[in-house]
Amino acid sequence: MLSQIFQFFKLFRHLSLSDLAKLQSISRMATYKEGELIAKHGDRFPHIIAIRKGIIRTYELKSDGEERTTRLAVDGDITSCSACFMANKPSEEYLEAVEDCKVILISMDKFKRLAKQNIHFMSLHNEGLEDSMLDAIERIRFFIMMTPEERYAQLLRKSPHLIQRVPQKYLASYLGVTTVSLSRIRKRISESG
């Protein structure tokens, strides 16, 4: 039963049965294979993605073609194309499955329509934005307050699962360094700590 599955997400845990049913009516299940491209630059990807299993990486391309990982979302997280969701514009990002994924896709358009009519859903929208905002502020702090080495150390402390499950080349750009530099940082930390 889908409503069971929605309980897996903190954001949906306080919905009434009737609201869960409404949410379910605008949702569908989907799976992605490891390495699969979920959305790409220029796409309108009109779904909110609630990740039941797996990891989804968001990246952008620099002008020289280099990939830079902007977000990493894991089981229990909710993600989306940010330009599609907030500005109703084509994506500037690429979304990619880092592992085999099981997700719930929630129609953005239907969700927004629901949010306009139903105050519970508008409130949900609000909570979701606040969660994202707190994450984003934390990530800005991550860059502004810490050196690359401190960033890796914090990731090691707070998100060891990411380090286990995400290839270093992606972690590197998530931390804002090259793979070579990340490799050196790892060596320094393993030698000292």
Next chain:
Amino acid sequence: MLSQIFQFFKLFRHLSLSDLAKLQSISRMATYKEGELIAKHGDRFPHIIAIRKGIIRTYELKSDGEERTTRLAVDGDITSCSACFMANKPSEEYLEAVEDCKVILISMDKFKRLAKQNIHFMSLHNEGLEDSMLDAIERIRFFIMMTPEERYAQLLRKSPHLIQRVPQKYLASYLGVTTVSLSRIRKRISESG
């Protein structure tokens, strides 16, 4: 008349007269002198700040006492203590007037109460969060996709007023570099461009 003044802010431009009156009823004017500390770490600063004039800098202290500028908000921007607003927790940030400021202070508590009752205000809350979120994503991109030199070049291009009005020591930590490094970057750019 306050409702005139609210029109200065993009976020409030589409409010009806009656909603403007409600907004006005939970707002008051305030001024800050250049250098004045508006809120500090540990404070509960329960106001949304709409800046009519001036610049407000948000910073945090590293463990070694170094200041790091996390946000810069100018005339027309809306800012607040992020922990106070979103998590209802004491501030982790310091807010400081970089110039003499004229602001509107909107009571957070009353605003949130209004947002619970009145769908227009909940919707306003939503739009405000989306604006902040878009800014935050842009700022993350700023760090992930660009070198310090590119960041300064972009600031020069997109926000020349900030470079004019904000002392370099604050700009430096806003860009994620030291004052010495910013000085070198400026020299390199002025010699090449």
Next chain:
DNA sequence: GGAGGTAAATAACATTTGTTAATTAATCAG
């Protein structure tokens, strides 16, 4: 098992930044 391909580690060198200190420029109070 072996060939091919990708990821990660390592090496060598250029570039940039951080750090500390000294100098110059700008600002403020009296």
Next chain:
DNA sequence: CTGATTAATTAACAAATGTTATTTACCTCC
């Protein structure tokens, strides 16, 4: 206007990162 204070620049050196290339490890596919 002047002395004192702070901001910004410059200099010199250490440390970290970026870049390119090479080596090693690992994985997949045949």
